[in-house]
Amino acid sequence: MSATEGYPAQFFDGQTAAKQDVTVWIEADAIVIEIGRSREVWTYKEIIRLPQTGNPQTGDDIRIRRRRHKGATLILSAPAAAKLRLAAPELFDGLRERRRMATLITGMVAGAGLVGAALFIGVPAASGPLAAATPKSFEMRMGENFAAQITTIFRPCKGADPAIASLQPVLNQLAETGDVGYPIAFQFVRMSAPNAFALPGGQVIATSGLLKLLEDDPDAFVAVLAHELGHVKARDGLKAFYHNAGLGAILEIITGGSGVAQQVVMLGGQMRQMRYNRRQESEADATAADLLIKAGLDPAALARAFIAIQGFSSPGVDDNQAEPTLDKKVLGWLSSHPDTSARIEIAREKARPASASPISDEDWAVITSACKGSND
């Protein structure tokens, strides 16, 4: 034992809740604790200091224990604490803890960077090859089920069967001549915003709002459907699904969340999956133009559709309509289709005289009545 002065202290041994009086010696690299007849040596390396208590009665005491040791706690009063501060300043300056936290946070930020890269680079890059590796039959089944689920939320137009029957040959011809690669299953749903979607595997949905908007221009309506067939051919719906599911899974892993919230995002995502990126949109435009030309139609019809939809979502551009209602603003088709002016121009450049209208006046009359009476 050293010749230095011993200090009275208090001790919990971690075996019982009894508080014991002990004597401690503050040595160069350890504290020696004399408990009754036995001794313990706690090196400064293994010691951690508990946070200072805010209790005014015990506020000056410091409490120390050994890392990974059950319970044993030493309480030093001010004189012993002052001596310890001289012998082991690292227990008091907080440097060790700060350094540890700095390392930890650096690691976490680096990890966050990797996750960010996975989110913004990895997932989008993987969704294409994943889609390519997915069997068509699986994609079609997926699309059928998604369509069935969506139409439990957005109700299909009642009595639209004759209209769909009139439209089906046109869709079949477009799909066949354009080598779309999927049989097309088409539905009308009740929604006032003019919109059309392509789900995975050849499921195409148009809203009653779109039909109403284009009721005087059958070719423009067909052009919008041709655009959706472009998405079907490129398997954009499946890619978007993998994209969203990948993002969802990674965010779930990192941030937690109930899974319930995640699920809401997923379900909502099925609608939002129709938001493709600009490249996918212009490719679908190009495919549409190709399909329309092969079917003997004028690709400029697509430009007319864009203009009509643009007029719907941002009136005042070329008419004196009053403020659009909120749902029109929010649900506007254009929100998912940026740089429309450029797309209108591109479509116009491809203009050529149409050889024939694909839909007879009689058929068009049947088609435009698809959602009459159930139009919201």
Next chain:
Amino acid sequence: MNEDTVAGQGEQMKVANTSSIGPMLWIGFYTVLLNLVTLTIFRFWGRTHFRRRLWSDTSVGGEPLAYTGRGVELFIGFFIAIFTLMIPFVGAVLAAQILFGPAGAAFVIVPLYLALFVLIGVAIFLARRYHLSRTQLRGIRFAQTGSAWGYGFATFGYGILSGITLGWFGPAARIRLSRKMWSKAYFGNLPFQFEDTPEALAEPVYKSFAVAWVGSVVAYFVWIGIIASSGVAEGLGDSPAIDPKMIAFFYLSAIPLGLLIGIFISWHEAVMIRRIVKSLRVGDLRATSRIGMWDILELSITNTLLIIFTLGFGYMAAQMRLWKRLANRMALDGAIDFDAIRQSEIEAPRQGEGLADGLDIISNF
């Protein structure tokens, strides 16, 4: 039991918290900030820092509590829960949507969501077991035994009963769940008891609930009546020009309504806390609480303001203020022989709270 008989039996042991708001605001602030740059992964460490501080500032009989949990334990617990439960769950739901139509998908998804509600109780139980295992007083740890699944199914069943009774089973459910939890808790080798003492039973649990329930419904309809008769409602219809004065009246009149309902609920909440605290005994120490309606009401209002005005980072400080009030309104009557209490032999969980974290039902304390 009055003060004299307590003094005759032994002593009254003080429970106290001396936290101040500054350090808690700071921990809350840097936790929010670091969460932003670490995709929220820092939250486990922030929560640990908060608890370490709060526990140290809380004393029982003059001795501070010690929190021995570590951020990394929460981190690992979270990942275990995510990979063993949440990812398979989301995967199954997604697969059901892909593979089946609406009816088939519902057939898979609905039972999964019901299971999720059972898991909420399981998660609460496991989080609590972790808490207690990482809490020490005088070098002795607390512990929780009992079945997590039992607690989960009880929470689920009571939740359904509370729903079909329009909430009226709620207070009974809360007491039953507290009993289930506390009667399996330990301080070292000393078990806690949850007993229906006369003091606990004297708390007007259902009287306060009835006042809160009926009072809130009546107050709400009276308010609706006032709004309807004032003509504000017509202004809220199709008319494009709504009188700003009417909007102001609508919102201003909601303040006294909110306050009144707040008073009802605060009273019931204070009664519930006292009912549960007064049922607790460990050894010969009996817990008691003097928490009152004004404590709850005042804290609800000031804590809400605190969180709003700090843009959210004051949430830890707000939780501290609630904890502090609960602690300072609590006392332990009777005596305890600390020399006789031995370290807990109950195995402590290695990691914690993962499921609660995965389900987003985590509490900082």
